[in-house]
Amino acid sequence: MPDLTAHHYGITVADLDRAVDFYTETFDLDVLDRFEVAGEAFSEAVAVDDATGSFAHLDAGDARVELVEYDPEGDVRTPGTVNQPGAKxxxxxxxxxxxxxxxxxxxxxxxxxxxxxxxxxxxxxxxxxxxxxxxxxxx
Structure with a gap:
């Protein structure tokens, strides 16, 4: 098996600009890159028809914090508590x-x-x- 290293920690958000403001202002993380991804290959990779993702990568030292806002949005999900299975x-x-x-x-x-x-x-x-x-x- 090849050597693995952490690349990013991804969080899906509803409002990318608000999330970027929060993480840059609260944690003083620098924005490394902002970009959009769309197209058939992306839609197939994320298993969301006609998906477009707006991304921001923030510098968290040895790895990136990846914030992504999807269009179309998924079902609204209420975040759980840390002790629930599947919590992140x-x-x-x-x-x-x-x-x-x-x-x-x-x-x-x-x-x-x-x-x-x-x-x-x-x-x-x-x-x-x-x-x-x-x-x-x-x-």
């Missing part, structure tokens, strides 16, 4: 979790204050504007 979350690291938490805009929904787990790891979960869970861990 994006994990990002910061060096000062309390400082990061203190810098969050008031409208950013957090699940709790920063917490130290039994293993000694400091974590904070928040939701992006689409309701996706983002775990911020103190590196």
């Amino acid at each position: 979350h994006l994990g990002l690291a910061v060096s000062d979790l309390d400082g990061f938490h203190g810098s969050l805009p008031e409208d950013v929904e957090t699940l709790s204050e920063p917490r130290t787990t039994e293993s000694g790891t400091r974590i904070l979960f928040l939701r992006d504007p689409e309701g996706n869970l983002v775990e911020v861990v103190e590196a």
Whole structure:
């Protein structure tokens, strides 16, 4: 088997511009690229008839955060909690979790204050504007 490395962490969003603003402003991620993909091969690859994807790739260090807005949109799905089968979350690291938490805009929904787990790891979960869970861990 060939050597594998992480390339990107993908999140489907309903409003690409809003999501890009959130991740660039909240996490200070830089936009690496914005592009659209369409056509028969793309539609077949994602198994969505007549799909067009508007993408933004953001720099998250060793991998990219890929935000994608599809046309046509899929069924509306309510994001679940982290303990539900099939749940997903994006994990990002910061060096000062309390400082990061203190810098969050008031409208950013957090699940709790920063917490130290039994293993000694400091974590904070928040939701992006689409309701996706983002775990911020103190590196």
